[in-house]
Amino acid sequence: MINRILFILWLIGTSYSSLATPQTPDRLVIEGDTFLLYSHPLEFLPEKSRQVRTIFSFIHTACWRGYIGYWQLSDQKLYLTGLVSCSFERKDTLSLATLFGDQSKDGKVAADWFSGELVCANGQLIRYFDDQSIYQFETVYGCSQGRVTGKETFDNRKTTVSRYETEPEELRRFIYSHIDWKTLPVLPADSTVRVFVKIIGNASGSSPKAAVIKSAGAVWDNEAIRVIAMLPSWSANYRRGKFWPFAWNMPVLFSKANRLRYGQKSN
Template sequence: MIRVTLLLSTVACFLQPFRASATGQAAERLIVGCDTMSLFALPLVKADSAVLVRLEKRLKEIDAPWSTACWRAYIGVWRLDKGRLWLERVETTEGDPVFTGAELFPKSAEGSRARADWFSGEIRYGAGKPVYYQHDGFKRNLEREWVAMLSKGRVKRGTKAYRNRRYESGVEMVDNVSRVAAAFDSLHVGKSPDLLSLYVVFAADSTGRVVRIDRARLLSEKGSPVVSDPADPLLQAALRAFRSVSRWDAWWVGGAWKEQAYFIPLRRGGAVWKLQRKRP
């Protein structure tokens, strides 16, 4: 669960999007044809518990190294061949052997690999340069990605292919905050709390302009909601200001503009919010 402490006097707290407490994790590897790609899924976690106990026991026996970038302490090497997912092998994070697919799943073995017929669900895999990164699990995207739905180890329906891209069309965060706060103040919306901020979830496009607002609310000094009704004039004024003057970097990911979330301080001590710079 995401926890955010709101302090209007601390700029950084308002300038961060929501972040989970987890850490970015090393991807699995997926071989497709002659290409080895990053696999942003963990099919092994859906295996029978007895298999997972064997894997955990072996990892402890060989004192497999782990880090915050790979809590599971292993990397699965997979292959997608003719619509079927195979486990080739399991390695340590340093590339040392742990199990072949056949050793871990003897009943599903063909040669040294094993059919991943225990796995049903979605897999996402990709190649190319990073486009988007969030320091949390597999919340990142590469230039080229594919998403497939599997049922008992077989691709259930057509694989979707995506070309992802980042557009650096925004301005500095503090500039966005100052713009929105000033624009909100200029609307003369009447009486509002002395300490007020806008929480907004939105998407921007390649021009940096806001193209979609998914949810929004006004918050007090301690983060409690002041206004959440979208029809409220105060919230509508804050969103008009936000749309009209803010400009953001944007990500085209998975065939859509990627959602972003920010806290924007609007008022402090009864006046338009301004960055308080410390004297040298």
């Protein structure tokens, strides 16, 4: 299950749904159409990929591998057709002959070293994650020694995005305005009780479940779980056509400040 940790930034009121910078995908050309490729076949040749990084000598947080590979599927075979630096200013290119010698023919190299999956995204972008962004459709090509052995397309359009996940202030407002403050112990002005919970969505995108991952005592734990279960919706993510379990970890902060700011709205 994918964890999105909100601990520190939630305390200071800043949203942060991913700890990694989204990675620039490779490109795959099929019958003249170009698709985003979230597989990186050159990384199956560690010495070659290191050599490319050395030559380009440019690493970016959005492109740790240091290059963008251009690939082509032709006659059920995979070919490498180009390598471009991740520098968005220079866009340096590398001759395939420099890297592969006489294996480079007619400006391309047969990728007979690659066995695995080619994961292509197509359709509209639904959700933006680090290296696992969700698009309307995913097409997965199975390859063995550079030859296509199978193809399957998946429909991810059942993915829904809840504003309570993407808009932190909406989530805060809902939680703290629905806490039954009058049933809880009165806290000193400088005191905060923290209950760390995991919010767990479901396939329908309806009200989530919650589980305590760091307790503050039964009174506080039970109220945190009760309120989160009242959320009218939570995001439902689909990958490869199936529900993709996804959890958010976050603190529910019981404090006088939150009680004064939000509490009067519910009672």
